[in-house]
Amino acid sequence: MSENFIKIQHVNFKYKGSDKGLLDDLSLTINKGETMLLTGASGSGKTTIIRLINGLIPHYYQGELEGSVDVAGYDIVKTELYELAGVVGTVFQNPRSQFFSVDTDGEIVFGPENIGMDAGEIRERKQDIVGEMHIEKLMGRSLFELSGGEKQSIACASVAALLPEVILLDEPSSNLDQGAIGNLREVIRRWKEQGKTIIISEHRLWYLKDLVDRVIYMEAGRICHEWSGAEFASMDRDKVRSLQMRPLAVSDMLSSDFAGEDSDIQTQEISDGITLKDFYFSYNKKPYLIRKKRFRENDEGLSLCIPRLTLPKNTVIGVIGHNGTGKSTFLKCVCGLEKDCNGIIEAAGKEYKGKDRLKICYMVMQDVNHQLFTDSVEAEVLLSMEEEDKKRCYQILEGLGILEFKGKHPMALSGGQKQRVAIASAIAADAKLMLFDEPTSGLDFCHMEKVGGLLKSLAAENNTVLVATHDPELIELCCDYVLCIENGRVKYLRQVNGAGEERA
Amino acid sequence: MSAKLDPRTKLYMILIVSAVVMMSATTPLLWVVRIAMTLIPLILLVAEKRYASALRFTILYAIALVLTFCFLSEESTGILQSLLIGYCGIAVQFLPALITAWYVVRTTKIDEFMSAMQRMHVPDGIAISLAVVMRFFPTIKEEYASITDAMRMRGISFGGGRPSKMVEYRMIPLLFSCVNIGDELSAAAITRGLGGKVKRTSVEELRLRVSDWILILGFTAAASVFVIFKYVL
Amino acid sequence: MDKKGLTPKDFISIGIFTAIWFVVEFAFGILGYIHPYIVAAYVVMLPLAGAIPMMLFYTKVEKFGMLTIMSVLIAIIMFVTGMGYLGAPITIASGLIADLIAKSGNYKKFPKTVLSYGVFCLWICANYFPILVTADSYRQDLVDAGYSAEYCDNLFRAINPRTIAVLLIVCFICGCIGAFIGKAAVRKHFEKAGIA
Numbered sequence: 001m002s003e004n005f006i007k008i009q010h011v012n013f014k015y016k017g018s019d020k021g022l023l024d025d026l027s028l029t030i031n032k033g034e035t036m037l038l039t040g041a042s043g044s045g046k047t048t049i050i051r052l053i054n055g056l057i058p059h060y061y062q063g064e065l066e067g068s069v070d071v072a073g074y075d076i077v078k079t080e081l082y083e084l085a086g087v088v089g090t091v092f093q094n095p096r097s098q099f100f101s102v103d104t105d106g107e108i109v110f111g112p113e114n115i116g117m118d119a120g121e122i123r124e125r126k127q128d129i130v131g132e133m134h135i136e137k138l139m140g141r142s143l144f145e146l147s148g149g150e151k152q153s154i155a156c157a158s159v160a161a162l163l164p165e166v167i168l169l170d171e172p173s174s175n176l177d178q179g180a181i182g183n184l185r186e187v188i189r190r191w192k193e194q195g196k197t198i199i200i201s202e203h204r205l206w207y208l209k210d211l212v213d214r215v216i217y218m219e220a221g222r223i224c225h226e227w228s229g230a231e232f233a234s235m236d237r238d239k240v241r242s243l244q245m246r247p248l249a250v251s252d253m254l255s256s257d258f259a260g261e262d263s264d265i266q267t268q269e270i271s272d273g274i275t276l277k278d279f280y281f282s283y284n285k286k287p288y289l290i291r292k293k294r295f296r297e298n299d300e301g302l303s304l305c306i307p308r309l310t311l312p313k314n315t316v317i318g319v320i321g322h323n324g325t326g327k328s329t330f331l332k333c334v335c336g337l338e339k340d341c342n343g344i345i346e347a348a349g350k351e352y353k354g355k356d357r358l359k360i361c362y363m364v365m366q367d368v369n370h371q372l373f374t375d376s377v378e379a380e381v382l383l384s385m386e387e388e389d390k391k392r393c394y395q396i397l398e399g400l401g402i403l404e405f406k407g408k409h410p411m412a413l414s415g416g417q418k419q420r421v422a423i424a425s426a427i428a429a430d431a432k433l434m435l436f437d438e439p440t441s442g443l444d445f446c447h448m449e450k451v452g453g454l455l456k457s458l459a460a461e462n463n464t465v466l467v468a469t470h471d472p473e474l475i476e477l478c479c480d481y482v483l484c485i486e487n488g489r490v491k492y493l494r495q496v497n498g499a500g501e502e503r504a
Numbered sequence: 505m506s507a508k509l510d511p512r513t514k515l516y517m518i519l520i521v522s523a524v525v526m527m528s529a530t531t532p533l534l535w536v537v538r539i540a541m542t543l544i545p546l547i548l549l550v551a552e553k554r555y556a557s558a559l560r561f562t563i564l565y566a567i568a569l570v571l572t573f574c575f576l577s578e579e580s581t582g583i584l585q586s587l588l589i590g591y592c593g594i595a596v597q598f599l600p601a602l603i604t605a606w607y608v609v610r611t612t613k614i615d616e617f618m619s620a621m622q623r624m625h626v627p628d629g630i631a632i633s634l635a636v637v638m639r640f641f642p643t644i645k646e647e648y649a650s651i652t653d654a655m656r657m658r659g660i661s662f663g664g665g666r667p668s669k670m671v672e673y674r675m676i677p678l679l680f681s682c683v684n685i686g687d688e689l690s691a692a693a694i695t696r697g698l699g700g701k702v703k704r705t706s707v708e709e710l711r712l713r714v715s716d717w718i719l720i721l722g723f724t725a726a727a728s729v730f731v732i733f734k735y736v737l
Numbered sequence: 738m739d740k741k742g743l744t745p746k747d748f749i750s751i752g753i754f755t756a757i758w759f760v761v762e763f764a765f766g767i768l769g770y771i772h773p774y775i776v777a778a779y780v781v782m783l784p785l786a787g788a789i790p791m792m793l794f795y796t797k798v799e800k801f802g803m804l805t806i807m808s809v810l811i812a813i814i815m816f817v818t819g820m821g822y823l824g825a826p827i828t829i830a831s832g833l834i835a836d837l838i839a840k841s842g843n844y845k846k847f848p849k850t851v852l853s854y855g856v857f858c859l860w861i862c863a864n865y866f867p868i869l870v871t872a873d874s875y876r877q878d879l880v881d882a883g884y885s886a887e888y889c890d891n892l893f894r895a896i897n898p899r900t901i902a903v904l905l906i907v908c909f910i911c912g913c914i915g916a917f918i919g920k921a922a923v924r925k926h927f928e929k930a931g932i933a
Contacts, residue, residue, distance in 0.1 A: 054695050060746070085697030097685040098692035102639050106615040109707050113615075114697035119707050126707075144642045155692075162696065337653045358657055369681055370647070371654035373673045375925050384658060411680055411930035425658070515817070522822060605818045629748050629802075633810055636752025637759070644760050675789050676926050679757070683793070683932060686753045690746040699745030 005032035005197055006053060006166065011067035013048055013057060022048045024221035026067075030199065032165075035192050037208055037232075038201040039245060040218035041444045046201040048221075050170045053199065054090045055081050072165055085115055089164035093171040093442065095151035099143050104135075104154050107143060111162040122161075129157050133187060147323055149180025156187050167191055169200045173207065174442035177323040177470045181207050203444045205248050209233050217243065246445045246473060273313045274433060274464055279306040279343035281333050281488075295340065304329050304341065304488040311466070311483075311493075313347075316459045318479035318496075319468040326488035327468040331435045334466070335361035347432065362431030364422045366438045372410040377402060377421050380410055384425040396424045400454070416447050423454065434458060436467040440474050452477030509548075511620035513716040514608040517545070520723040521604045524730055525597055537730050539569075541723070542600040545607040552611050561603050568595035614638050619706035628704060636689075640682070647681045648674070747798050748806075754794040755810045761787050776865075777900075780908035784858040788912075788919030791854055793927055799844035801836060804857055808832020811860065824863025831859040851916040858912030862905050 006029065013023040023045050030036055038046045051057040055076050058065045069076040072087050089111075092098045101107040108129065112122040130136055135153050143151060152172060159167060169188070173181045185207045191198055192211060200208060215232040217225035225243070227235070233248070240248055280295035281304040295302060304326050311317060321327050333341040336357030345352040345360065352360055365371055374380045381393045397403040400420045405413060410421050419439060426434055436455070440448045448471065455478045459465050466483075469475065475482060475496065484491040521541060529535045542565060549558035572592045614635050621631045655661045655673060663669030712720075743751075765782045768775050794803070809832070812825040835857035842849025 056691055056695065060691055060694060080700075081694050082697045082700030082702075085695065085700070088695070090692070090695045092688060092692055094688055096643075097688035100635070100639065100689065100693045100696075100698070102614055102642070106613060109615075110693075110698075111696035113705050113707065114700060116700070116702035116705050119705055119709070122705070122707050142642075144646070158696065332653075335657065337656065358659065361657075363657060365650065365654065367650065367681075369684070370650040370677055371657070373655075373658070373660065373677060375929060383660065409926065409930040411926070411932070429658070518817060519822070522816070526823070608817060629743060630806060630809055630813075632745065632748040633752040633755065633806055634813060636749050637756045637810060637814065640753055640756035641760070644756060671786065671789075672922065676922070679790060679793055679927075680930075680932075682753055682757060683797075686749055690749045693749065694745055699748075 003031055004029045005034075005072060006030040006199075007068075007070040008049070008052060009068045009070075011052065011065070011069065013052070013063055013065050015061060015063040018063075022221050023052075026222060028216070028223065030197060032197055033195045035188070035198040035211055035213045035229075036200070037205075037212040037215045038199065038218060039203065039205065039215065040224070041244060041446055044218040045221040046218055047170055049218075050090065050168045050199065050201050052076065053166065054088045054168055055079060055084050082114070085111060085164075086162050087164055088166045088168065089159035089162055090168045090170065091152070091155050091159055091172050093174050095148045095155060095175055098155050099151065099158070102142055102144065104138050104141050104143055104146070107154055108157050108161050111158060115162070125161055125163075129161050132190065133157050133160070147180075148175045149177065149183065149323060152176060152180065153183060153187070156184070160191070164196070166197045166199070169198070169202070171202055171442055172200070173202065173204050175438075179322055185211065203246050203442070205246050209248050217245075244445045246448070273310045275346040276306060276309045276311070276334065277344045277346065278308075279304055279330075279333050279341060281329060281338055281341040283329075295342075302488055304333055306330075306343070306488075306490055309490055309493070311464060312481055313464055314459050314462050315480040316455045316465045316467060316478050317481040317483050317493075318475040319466055319483045319485060320470075320475070321485040321491070323470075326485050328437055329488065330485055331363055331437055331466065331468055334433070335363050335435055337363070345433070359429075360431060361433045361435060362426035362429055363435040363437065364419060364426065364439060366441065368415070368418045368422050369411070371422055371425075372418060375409055376407050377410055377413075377424075378406040380421055381424045381428045384428040393428065396427050399427075400424050416443070416450065419451070420454075423458070427458075432463055434463050434465050436465065436469075438468060438470065440469060440471050445473070448474055449477060509611075509719065510710055510712050510716045511608075511612050511616050512623070512710070513712065513719055514612060515620070516720055517723055518601070518604055518608060520727045521545075522601050524727060525601045527730065527734055529730075529734075531733070533733055534730060537726050538600065541726050542603060544719070544722070545600075545604045548611075549603075549607050552607075554607075554610060557606065557610070561599070561606070564595065565599050565603070568592045568599065572596050613708070615706060616708045616710075618704075619708045619710055622704065622706070623710055632698065643685060644678070644682065647678055647685075651677050651681075743798075743800055743802050743806075747800060747803065750794070750797050751803055751806050751810070754790055754797070755807050755814075757790045758787050758807075759811070759814060761790065777904065779861055779864065780858075780904050781911050783861050784854075784908060784912040784915040785918065786915075787858075788854070788915030789922045790919075791857070792850075792916060792919030792923045795839065795844060795850050795854075796923065796927075801840045804832045804836035804839065804853070805829070806832075808835075808857070808860060815863075824860070824865075827863040828860040831856055831863075847920065850920075851913050854916040854919075855909040855912035858908050858915070859905060862901065862908055865901065865904070 008026060008028045011023050011026045012021055014021045022043075026045070026049070028049070038049060040046055048057065051061060052069050053071055053076070057063065058077060059081050065077070071084070074084065074087065076084075099107050100110050105126070108126050109122050112125060117125075130139060133153065133156065135157060138146065138150055138154060143154065146154070152175075172184055176184065181204070188198060188200070188208075188211055200212070202208060210233060211229075212232065213229045215225075215227045215229070216223055217227075235248060237247070240246075280302055282295055282302045319327050319330065329338070332338050333343060334345070334357070336355060342354070343357075345357055347360060372380060374383055377397065378390075378393060381396060382388045382390070385393070394403060394406070397406055400423060402413075402417055402420050402424065405417065405421075410418055413421065423434075439451050439455075443451065452474055455465050455467060459480070467474070467479070479496050481493060481495055483493045524538065524541060529538045546558050546562055549555075549561070568591075571588065617638075618631045618635055621634070622628070651674060652661070654677075660669075660673055663671075663673055762783055765779070765786055768782075808829045811832075812822070812828045815828070816822045816825065835853040838849055838856060839853035842853075844850070
């Protein structure tokens with residue numbers, strides 16, 4: 001039984017309505033208790049393999065399936081999904097969309113309740129899982145007030161509560177910061193110790209390096225390379241680079257910035273630039289009878305407190321800091337989306353207050369779907385212009401390499417293309433200060449490189465780019481400066497080592 | 505007395521209160537019964553430590569009552585007064601139901617509610633859908649907030665002055681997001697066994713305690729008094 | 738879909754679209770606090786505003802029960818949020834009939850969908866039910882309690898057993914018009930984007 005625990009044989013798969021096959025005669029066997037990593041570019045078929053094992057293909061996502069899939073003695077094609085619930089558990093990519101309940105307790109017992117377990121037994125099991133994963137402090141809370149990392153912990157607990165033998169993780173770290181990834185790693189390690197069979201599809205590799213027994217590298221629906229855990233861990237940088245994988249170690253890149261060490265770094269003085277003045281903001285508003293309250297520097301409990309900060313013009317500035325330290329708040333306040341924050345932006349001798357800030361700033365949101373409104377790429381860009389100018393619109397689209405999609409619906413594009421459409425409308429709106437909130441979450445290395453190149457070219461065209469990110473790789477790729485935010489305050493702003501020479 | 509009530513008691517409370525708000529109070533006795541029935545959910549809100557909403561509702565209700573009884577009992581005319589009467593009339597009439605509903609919605613967990621539905625032999629499909637409705641209200645709120653942010657950034661909050669665009673720009677991205685989230689949510693729920701043939705269990709214990717019976721009896725009595733004194737006597 | 742009957746995914750879709758419908762209804766319902774006449778105008782606003790999500794909903798499930806369950810959910814939510822239960826039978830009946838009409842067109846034929854949505858919208862009139870049923874005693878009570886005749890007249894001039902027929906018809910027509918608008922929006926966006 002322990003050999004060939006999961007057996008995928010000669011599988012071809014095509015989604016319904018698509019003519020491109022996603023898997024090409026793929027065969028793969030996985031032993032019981034093995035921890036396996038699936039990596040490779042987006043669209044290489046990693047997610048399809050995960051969906052084959054948990055039965056979502058062919059039962060939920062329909063398409064043409066050839067070949068056989070066998071998991072723990074179940075023939076997936078002939079097994080109903082609910083029968084697999086206690087056998088295979090899946091942690092998905094997006095922490096926001098994978099919970100069913102509103103409260104944390106309800107979410108953990110959701111699975112066991114579905115399979116009709118005895119109430120007393122469920123309660124015991126919940127106690128065990130909560131203790132094991134050290135999430136006592138998350139109990140009894142609303143899932144909507146948790147951070148992404150905390151939600152992902154609950155998702156893991158909820159999957160574990162069914163005691164599956166096989167656990168699948170589909171890009172689980174996409175929306176997590178360094179600290180939360182550390183927790184996730186611990187969870188996976190514990191599952192490994194318990195002898196579970198674990199399959200992880202992932203772009204971020206550093207946190208899994210010492211955990212995995214086997215690594216599969218996919219390309220265009222086939223297995224291209226296969227390494228043992230030890231081989232993988234000792235792979236040299238050049239080889240990793242040549243396969244377009246994300247780095248295996250963060251230690252050699254800016255890890256001090258992300259670990260929050262080096263507290264003695266001084267903020268560099270910048271003479272010519274964009275100055276932010278009096279940015280104060282707090283989420284913990286006291287309920288005053290008459291609202292309209294301005295925040296001041298010495299208010300208590302400020303989520304953002306920046307009396308004065310000068311940003312170097314026409315550069316790419318990486319905004320870093322742990323989740324919940326105010327990166328997103330900072331971006332929202334700068335571009336004027338938080339109405340109660342009354343900061344002033346000084347750029348090129350002009351002062352921008354209140355709503356005027358929205359005119360020179362443009363934020364590309366983490367979920368870019370929220371900012372696409374029209375039915376074609378062209379209309380989307382024209383919407384941002386004061387006066388419609390088709391020629392300029394085509395120029396912008398051309399520059400971003402998306403002119404060919406001008407008649408398409410923005411929502412029909414891929415994630416990266418949507419991001420470009422949003423950038424195009426930012427350029428069309430004449431924004432000089434462009435803000436990006438986690439533009440590379442969940443991207444593979446190749447796409448990340450593209451985003452990095454794009455940000456650099458934006459800066460070269462006299463835009464100032466602020467990019468909040470968890471990815472050290474992105475900083476290395478494109479940032480001239482790093483702005484570290486801690487507890488809503490600027491910890492430091494400094495030039496990225498070597499950025500000056502490289503570009504000279 | 506523990507503050508936690510059985511969801512079925514809460515539903516019964518709504519049933520009675522919604523019935524009573526349909527019948528208007530005409531005599532002082534009926535007013536007393538009505539106000540007493542309004543006070544119970546207010547007290548329950550306090551017992552659940554929801555002081556702010558309890559206070560807000562109490563003040564609102566009190567103001568409406570005072571205005572109705574002291575200032576508006578004349579044959580009042582004029583736009584302001586007629587509007588004021590409208591508001592106070594609606595407030596006095598329907599606030600009891602609103603307060604009860606608020607109390608129930610705020611203090612009942614979805615899981616509890618679902619197991620109450622199951623006990624009352626409501627089919628699983630309806631219970632699942634209902635749980636999704638409850639889970640989706642906060643999601644819609646979150647998504648809508650990001651969309652309006654994006655609209656302000658683009659300066660299209662008023663759709664260029666065209667109401668149809670105002671609706672379109674809000675509705676379309678919201679629907680796209682909701683459909684996506686729904687797809688992922690379904691996948692995650694199904695892999696955790698939703699929709700199996702076995703009967704769902706629940707860790708929420710449903711038991712009618714003494715406090716439940718007291719309330720059920722109390723509300724039944726109040727409703728009976730109301731009906732008897734209004735229609736029979 | 739080769740399987741018959743509603744799947745868990747369908748139940749989840751029904752839940753989602755009910756939530757969206759309810760939010761839309763609530764957003765416009767608030768306007769009713771401004772003046773009683775606006776309450777009467779629900780029959781115009783709600784069918785039109787709710788049409789886009791509903792037309793998308795019709796393309797998403799395409800199975801018998803989708804509208805019936807939705808109407809049951811609406812009835813339950815109306816009840817729990819203290820808006821009375823007298824309208825529940827009407828709500829569920831309109832949902833069931835709408836479901837049957839749509840089923841007769843296999844959930845694909847657009848004319849049937851238009852009719853079905855028009856009928857479905859009739860549940861909005863169930864909101865007026867409490868006022869109708871209690872109208873006589875209610876009006877007398879209001880006057881007894883010393884309300885101005887003006888407000889009562891406003892309220893009852895807009896909604897009474899005679900106007901309700903007109904309201905029902907208006908509601909149905911607006912539902913049908915809404916279906917066309919909603920379908921246009923679905924074509925323009927969701928079909929073009931490949932999800933519908």
